Amino acid sequence: MGIKVALEHRTSYAFDRLVQVHPHEIRLRPAPHTRTPIEAYSLRIAPDDHFINWQQDAFGNFLARVVFPNRTRQLSITVGLIADLKSVNPFDFFIEEWAEHIGFVYPPALAADLEPYLKPVDESEPGSGPGELVRAWVANFTMAPTTRIIDYLVTLNQALCSDVGYAVRLEPGVQSPDTTLAVGIGSCRDTAWLLVSILRQKGLAARFVSGYLVQLTSDIAEIDGPSGPVADFTDLHAWAEVYIPGAGWVGLDPTSGLFAGEGHIPLSATPHPSTSAAITGATDMCESTLDFSNTVTRVHEDPRVTLPYTASAWEAVVALGEEIDARLDAAGVGLTMGGEPTFVSIDDQTSEQWTTAADGEHKRARASDLAARLKAAWAPTGLVQRSQGKWYPGEPLPRWQIGLYWRRDGQPLWSDPELLADPWDGERQWSTPQGADWALLSALASDLGLPDSQVRPAYEDPLSRLVASIRRPAGDPIDTADDPAPYEDSAERRTGLLDRLDEAVTQPTAYVLPLHRGEDGWESADWTLRRGRIVLTDGDSPAGLRLPLDAVSWQPAPQSAEADPLSAPAELGAQRSPAPAVVVPAEGAPVTALVAEIRDGLLYLFLPPLEQVDDFVDLIARVEAAVTCPLVIEGYGPPPDPRIEAMSITPDPGVIEVNVTPTASFAEQSRQLQVLYEEARKARLTTESFDVDGTHTGTGGGNHITLGGRTPATSPLLRRPDLLVSLLTYWQHHPALSYLFSGRFVGTTSQAPRVDEGREEALYELEIAFAEIERLADSEAPWHIDRSLRHLLTDITGNTHRAEFCIDKLYSPDSARGRLGLLELRGFEMPPHFQMAMVQSLLVRALVARFWAQPLSAPLVRHGANLHGRYLLPHFIIHDIAQVAADLRAHDIAFETSWLDPFTEFRFPRIGTAVFDGIEIELRGAIEPWRVLGEEATSGGTARYVDSSIERVQVRVIGADRSRYVVTCNGEPIPLLSTENPDVQVAGVRYRAWQPPSALHPSITVDDPLRFELIDTANALSRGGCTYHVSHPGGRSYDDPPVNAVAAEARRGRRFDATGYTTGRVDLSDLREKQARMSTDAVAPGILDLRRARTVGRR
Template identity: 40%
Template sequence: GEPTFVAVGDRDAAEWNTDALGPTKRGYATELVHRLLAKYGAGGFLHFGQGKWYPGEQLPRWALSICWRADGQPCWNDPSLFADERDPHRYTSDDAKAFITGLTRRLGLDPKFVQPGFEDTFYFLWRERRLPINVDPFDSKLDDEMERARLRRVFTQGLDATVGYVLPIKREWSVGLAGPGWVSGPWFLRDDRLYLIPGDSPMGYRLPLDSQAWAAKGDMPITMVQDPFAAQAELPGAAALRMQVAGLAGDVGEPGEAGQSGEAGQVNEVGQAGEAGEAADRSPHPSGPGMPRMATAHDPVTPFDRDPLATPGRFESAGELTRTALCVEVRDPQRANGPKAEKAGEAQPGGKTGMLYIFMPPLKFLQDYLELLAALEAQAAAQGVKIVLEGYGPPRDPRLKQLAVTPDPGVIEVNIHPAHDWAELVDHTEFLYEAAHQTRLSTEKFMLDGRHTGTGGGNHFVLGGATPGDSPFLRRPDLLGSLITYWHNHPALSYLFSGMFIGPTSQAPRFDEARSDQVYEVEIGLEQIEKQLALYGTVPPWMIDRTMRNLLVDVTGNTHRSEFCIDKLYSPDGPTGRLGLLELRAFEMPPHAHMSLVQQLLLRSLVAWFWKEPYRGSGATRLTRWSTGLHDRFMLPTFVQMDFDDVMADLQQAGFSFDAAWFAPHFEFRFPMVGEVSSFGVGLTLRNALEPWH
């Protein structure tokens, strides 16, 4: 699910009402993510990367993630090596240089390929000349707050100061070698120095990749994202990964002893090794206990004929260059909280903090990412430094569990990892509420008139399988149809658990709220899926998406902003949309963990019921034609209560022992009592009703 929280104090601040980012939000999120790491992420690692990026925002939002292996093997052994951004650290550029040099050797690469990165001197000199004559770069009086902070920061540190260090790196398996290995090489740029693109993002996002040597389109590397439905072998054991890194460190001695292209961990051609077995023994991924062969994870590539160390000639294709990089940068963590927080941090005793950030390169396979992590941990332990991982996260893989804490307008959102049974659901929900409470985060707000409401950020529920191929909605497409039909025919399910913002322009409208004729189209779509199922006994997964994608939408046609969101069910457009997930988005954040749990119990019961007995409606038509009666009736508590009582009766008849009293807190929370009066034996109770937004 995706529960949301707000701070207990300073509830009137913009970051807890309208803004996605703010000066204190990342601090709360950092404390919460460390509590969650201690509970769930044993042997896991922290990754502080980038999240969503919306129009009008200068930078993408941050995303604080915890990742750990599903098989219980550790990805990272010593959690004390992860720096806490709330603690002061005073690392310098020399620490960054020592770290990346040591890491390069551990990967069996040549440190001569490491390059320092600098701010673009010529750009900032030009920018300074364009300032008004009566200001200076340290107090430029520019209208753009972030631009003011950027100029002050750059001129304070000096244009000749090293921002960080870059190691070109990629994972590659050349034809004739027994396995994949780490590869590095030089970057050929017009300038003598590596100048970063001006901006506020980590240096890994500001590399001058467009200035690298030209290559023909056919020679450029193609990054193919893994198919989420592909069968996966076991990951190598943690001990084997550490041994592998230790072996790589012994492959390269002093600078200059590496191979010409900087390839590490690779062996001689099989034909020169004597016997295939001998070559296999020297493979970077040998067979043995805890270390299965990983040859299936990579395809051998034919090396280019051109010398990778030679400067490309005019119009000579340089397809062999390593165009991805790992970066090490010392940076003040307050930069992520905005200019005001950064300036306030500089005024603290001891000056601004310098954290050691490691920008992870994009890697296609999870096993490569884990091997790089093992090298990073070994270097951090040897150097005695604490680090923060950022940049590209690990590839999406069912063998790796993940939860993330991200900012949303007015709230902090927790993308909790999936639960496999009811006991896990209870544990996840109760612990998360308690951890948030200890972090001084709350699940409730109060309006100006004192009315009790949720956080406003929602509490979406996501349903699926352990793997995309195991999704119940792909294995039994009629299950999705049953849920859509039952939800449509019982509007109480849409409105009893929703937030204050409902109706056609809300973030999770019913499909019949904006266009009444959409009811007919959805009905036809569901019938087509069932006809396919009746004729052939199966339905192609893509047909579910193509049939329903443009029907389960809001008034603008947005598939994501819908009560039933299928944009991650099975979209043929790309692997990130083929995850077999159904998201129910019309749930508000309940103030108590048990209120959330009883909602989840209701969902589980409906799925179990419809898995056994598909639901196709009980009236003259499959989908009830509510028309204007939808808002005329179900904005009132009486009609919602009557309809929900019918839901309880249906579940009782299906064999699920639900008690309507379990949902009494939801009814009081959604329709709070204004007052009551009794006269001449007649009682009158006045409650708040709902209001749709158009």
């Protein structure tokens, strides 16, 4: 999080006369055991003419003894400190095995050391022992002997917090424990002393702690429980500490019921409150007035995903967005931007459905909740349709899809939301009246002017069940009455058998109304089937997907011409077609139909595919007029049409994907994404996830950005093909545009590889394609863009969808759904905050404006090994993206480089910093491209695993003389690169982070820990070092990922130590030999591969 605060605590006494101030003891300096780093401390005392001596009291606390030689009218004590509120996990400690459960006994030697902290708290005079009330409270609080000590302490602390209220008490001193229990209320010091008494009666050593409490307001309001203070706050506070063998002193704050964290800064910890007072001393007899204040001020904040921008910075972002919109409008660009944000569960980040699997019950419930919220926010009179979406190889059925459609002209598409049922609402039980499916289609047929005879029942196929029965093992034979006599086969016998089998099925599964749009209106084909009735194919899909379409007619339906996507659509009619539908022969007619069925107590209506959105609107209006009970609309949605706004929610491995409708302005998109992020959070969905080791990542899904126009004909990419060429060229020139906003999986086999990743000849061919596009710029055939680039904008397998620049929907000659004038930028991961998403969008929007005004025509750059070398290190990515921002400013677009700081801090978190001899060594996370391995046999078939066992960190050295100092990692010299700043050197270190059974070089062990040292070659000595632990240094093995960003930061921070170096003389000859070998062996300049250093480098 990186928040540093300045705390000021002032206490002043004004006397009514000159008095002698006797010696004072001041305990207002953070104690040695504080876990919050204190970067600066000040103690100012007035009057100035005094003497001060610092010491440590009998319990190790800092104590200032101050003597005042002269009389004075005032006494003022002001404490100032700067604290780095790095997240601290209060539960990150080891416990001795024999002390893991309650009831343990301290060993005699340890008990002797802890004797002052085990002494019972006296209720009144010395030796009186605990009072009756506190003894009763202790007796009533019991837990099973097998209870873990940590669970016991948590429960006890919360129980006491619940039983005793909090109040500010200005009287001096501390109440006795019985008094606090009797009144049921107390100050923080009263409750802390009560907790000390309780713990000691339980046989646990405990001490009283006074200190500062710093609480900062939350960046975002909590959806579960209180959000904390409304403003930053600090004050003197008190709590207790209990001694747990192995863990040491552990802080418990009974005022809040929480354990002590980074906001608890101890000043004094003693067996009794009387020896822990902040200020003790005396003056001559006088009248005095006390004045005090406590303030806390934030002095430094790293950009973070919960608050990426200050108010002023965000105002500047919005202003630039409006300015760019005005520029685009003036130039007639007609740009629209859409996207595909993804979300994960707040409550479940470990189950398969939220990690690897595409579907799950919880995922369906969250998606359904989100759809309802978005409908209320965006389309109160829109239509929610639940249908089947994409069908991916290896999956038995297409994935589900929740579509939300509404009319752009503001007219209602569906008026009564109460008639749209949610099949995944777990709190509601549906009960549809029997026959509602037939009644709905009968009413629709009547409305269309069709006879009821066109509504046909559809039955399950008994033949498929019979075949399944025949294939069962012996011992459970089929009934004799159903025996088909397979050895006496003939056409007549087969027909008779089918008749007998069909007669046995009397309950229809669904009802079918054949329906399609003819030239003059609605038409219904007269289906005549060989079996005399509609028999569904076997399966679990909706009945509308199991119709026997190949049994309706020998003659296929005529192919209809697709609508020209470049033609201007007419105004969407609001009135239904008045002409009645007609019944037509089935031969040669389209085999499409409405299908109604009752499934799981709910009425479902399956819509047929329609080619014109006007027909879809007409049909939906008829359905709403005919239905009398809640139903679920499924089947085919409306065809793409600019008069209908559409968005969808679909499942993807580990995430929920939301395909938002394109927007035409920055302000419109900002409102859209802000609502989406807020409603998703209310639906208990989030935009961030965490690895077990505390690594903070996005959802793992994408946030693909789509560029286009209101209609395909107005798409700027089709009207000006040079815009696409300029964007492609610029992205290729600046790798930061590919890697700063991407997910963790980058490279040749990722979801969005760059055009120059994995195929060296692609740039050669791409330059030819660019020249050809320029030659054909005046052509009226828009598909030449697709033909020129389709086979170059792919991954290494030829998949056109898995490319950083995807043109599948630009203008493919194959189908109308591929001719939408859209470019999809797939190299963007889901940003955690909507403002970060908008800055991404602003950057793309700014580049479109820049290249619309001045197209870019330049040779492509051969990055070579640097592409996966220096350009995967944060320093060079930051420098590269800064050049992009500078280029925009040079073209009068005031894009600030600092607006991208939240992305760099999120993408490349600072691991730690250490300073030796004025030389700073900083470690940051870097990008490591993961390989896809070869095929391997699994229980489900063959699979190709991703090797994610290799990671990379950046080492940045500031202020080191290259001729004198060398930085090593685990004894290997790091090949530091010079930068644009002569004082800064940068390199990357690749290392094995874990050792899976299937990986490249699986026999190479883990590089843990990574020890970085600063070697002074002039003296052959190590001047200091720092250590990065790949796993928890204490050997703790977490089972679950951290619950939030604060817990994740604590886990990350625990793995870095600014200590650790090699003692004695350094073998410089060995060091120089390693440097010489590395200079000829390095594949990418500036990258140390510890795997190679441990193998090839030692041959």
